[in-house]
Structure formats: C-alpha cells, structure tokens
Amino acid sequence: MSTYKIPVGPLHVALEEPMYFKVEVEGETVTGLDIQAGHVHRGIEYLVAKRNIHQNIVLTERICSLCSNSHPFSYCMALERIGGIIVPERVEYLRVVADEIKRIASHLFNVAITAHLVGFDTLFMQVMETREIMQDTKETIFGNRMDLGANRIGGVRYDLDGEGKAYLAAQLARMKAPLDEFRDLYETNGSFLRRTKGVGVLPRADAIRLGLVGPVARASGVDYDVRRKAPYVVYDRLDFDVQTLADGDVWSRTMIRLREVKESVRIIEQCLRDIPEGPISIDAIPEIPAGEAIAKSEAPRGELIYYLRTDGSDKPARLKWRVPSYNNWKGLQVMMAGCKVADIALIVGSIDPCISCTER
C-alpha cells in the first residue's frame, strides 16, 4: 500500500490553538508524525527582560490561560528565594487554594473535551456544567474567571474571611456528587471505553526516555509529582495521593485527571480547615540582590520549572521557564504510531496540550 502525507492543523486539532502536524499514513493507519510549531510565538522570554520584577508578575500570568496561576506563583517563589524572603504561613495556604482551584478547572476542561472528541456531547456538557462551579468560584473570590491575579512578591492579593471560607466549602461540596457520577460513567460507559481503551498507548519506558511529565507521565506509571518529590509551600503537610495508572492510553490519562480533581478538592478542604490567622503579605519588599534560583511547581499539566537570574537591578537578567506541554509533545510520536486517522484529534487532546505555553 502506498503512503501519503496528510496535513492536520494548524487550526482546530482538538482545540482552538494552532499546531501543525504532518502525518504520514498508510491507508487509515498513521506511520509517522512531524510536528511543526511556531504559530503563536510571542517572544515573551524577551519581553520579561525588558520589564521590572513587578510588571513580570502580570506578564507571566498571561503566558497561558488554563495554568495562568502557576506562572506568577513559580516566578514569585524564584524571586523570594533570591531575596531570602520568608512568606507568612497564611500566604502558603492561600497559594495552595488558588493553585488547586485552577487545577480543578483545567483538568475538568480536558476531561470534558475528551468526551466531546469521542462524540459524547451530553457528557461534555455535563462536565462543563460542573466545571462552571469552579469558574463561578474564581469569579466570586478573585473577580476573574481565568487570570486570578492572586500572587505578589512575598504574599497574595486575596484573602478568605469566614464567609469566603464557608462559600468555598459549599462550592466544593456541590462538586462531589457529580464527580462520583462522572467517575462511574468514564469507567463503565461502553462507547467511551471502546474509543479510549488501548488507544494512543505510551509505554512507561518511553515516558521516561522522553522526559514526559504530569498526568501524561503518571498515566504511564511514572510516579512523579512535584508536590510530593520537591514539596513547596505547605504541600508537605497536606494529605493527598499521587495518582498513577499503568496502561498509558487515552482512557488512563483521562482517569488520572478525573482522580486528581478529587484529590484537589481534598487538598482545598484541608487548607480551609488548617489555615492559620495572620498577614497575607510581608510588610516591605527588600531589594532583590544579584543571584540565581530555581523554582518548580506542579502545574495542571505537570512540572513547571522557572529559572531566574538577577543582577541587582529591578529587571531580571534572565528569566526562563519550561512548561510541561513543551516536553509532552514528543510523546505524540509514540502514541500515534499505528493509530487510526480518526483517533488523531483524540490522542492530541489526551496530552492536554497548551500551545501558547509551549511557544511563549
């Protein structure tokens, strides 16, 4: 049988962000994949070197929408490390709350899109409706549905009083019954299982070889979560299970995210219970000396690493970050080998890719 090359993308491959795939097919079967990136390269790594350290909190939050909070959060941690700033304990809890709310909304979005990609649009609508509880929560607590503007150097820019805590607890409680329902549906629905089980398989050895991270790696049995391996803020005090599955297929990646949503709900509930009274920021920001630091966090898509180098001025000498999607694209070459053309979009969606993050 002769082989053909078909272009997939750059627009509307599973999501409304541009990435161009040159797919080699033999009949209906994929035999090769070439990824062409660069459609939304915005040069943000250049821009951050032209702005001062405070302006960059605003700019880094705009690298990505679904993991927007992870960027200023990690950037602030890197700055605080260089400046020797110890943040108040209450800040550490509030930072966890903001980050986990974003994780719930991000994971549920992908879980919903996966249902849409297999043509199960009623389930898509139901999951999005439940996700809307978190969107409402963000709007109520932070004033925004996507960019929270929660972080500042040495503190946070929001607080939870008694009323706020009760509201958040009630919103989390509203999610529990639908989440259990979804778990049952995604675990047992025949048509969903037929489209996702054994599809887009990524073996553990390949996940390690390619340095994949986050739910994609954990669905292939790689037990790595930054919150556990390199704890930051108060994650070392919180009780949560790192989710792993062995099969590395589209179904496993979806289930990992669904399970992590439940863990995030648990984490926020513990924060609401344990959060101490105290200030939400340090009094004055000291001068940031020359130095360098690494800050890592577990963004919704996996390990996010920030490298910051300062020279004593108010602008970073170099600020570099690597988002989890950046590594995960390479996994597609393994996942797609031998798959059917009809599964391409589904497999692309299953790595929960973020292109604006990848290209910056």
Added chain:
Amino acid sequence: MKYLQAVVAEGLKDAAPDRHKIEFRTDVKGVTTAWCVLDEKDDLLAVARFLAEGSARLSTITAYSTEKAKRTGNFEIAYHFDLDGDTLTVSVHVPPDGEVDSITSLFDNADWPEREMAELYGIKLRGHPHPERLFIDESLGDAVFDQYIPYSTMVNAATTKGLWEKVIAKGKGKGEGTP
C-alpha cells in the same frame, strides 16, 4: 539531597576533575538545588553521560547572555537536570563563534531546547541530528533575541495579506499562475 550529592560528586570526579565549581543549597522543605559551573565547555558530554546513567531527567536548558557576558562576548548555557525532585544546574561558557556539544544522544528531550537556543541566540550545535528551526520562521536571521523584530513579522502566520503575497510570489516563480 544525599542521592544528589553522591551521584554528582562521584560523577564529577571522573568527568571533569578539578575543572568545575559546585555548590549545594537546601531549602526549609529539604529540597536541594545544586549549581555546577564547568571550566571547559567540552567536559559537558562526559558530565551529561554520567547524569544519564544516574537516571537524571533533563528539565530544560537556559541560554543567556548577561551584561557581563555581553562584554566578553560569551554565552552562558545552563542545563537543568532533575534528580528525583532535586535540581542540578550545570553551566558552561561558550564564545560567540564557538560550538557546544549537543546532548541529544543522551537525552532525547534536549532536541527542542537546543534548537530553541540556536534560533534565539545563534549558538552553534555540534552533533544535533536535525538542527532546523523550531519556532522562528526561516525567513528571519539567527539570534532574534539580539534584534528588534515587529510582532507581525515574528509570528509565522504574520497577516492574511502577507501570507497571500508569499503564496502568489511562490506560484509565479513556478510558472503556475496566481492562485
């Protein structure tokens, strides 16, 4: 921390004896970052080799030219490795027309970050299997981080008009008429 120190100290002894500086910092949570500067950039492959054998994962690579580096004309390249949660940063200095060894033979995922530092800073790679552009369009020169380039030119899909002008020009060149 112990794992990191043991692996790194032992490996450096063979890979770059007396040609490196190393510093360890551990935070209140017990997470360690190690900072290693190699005197010779050509020791990089040997260092990367023992890290690959010690099951390190390459997190990312940062290339930069700081103010001081700009005066001397050097680039600094920092390779960030994850060792079970701890991070080791290995830095090398590369002169402006010098080359640096690609570590793609040891770390598959070095492919993209190496191509990115080549297109952003014009750093030359030795032994990269396919050193093409990653994000930046071929029509732009090397080292875009040192130039002023308008946003609309920078992105591949510039504007509808610009894109069609390219398509028309290409079509004319082939004698196929205008689309």
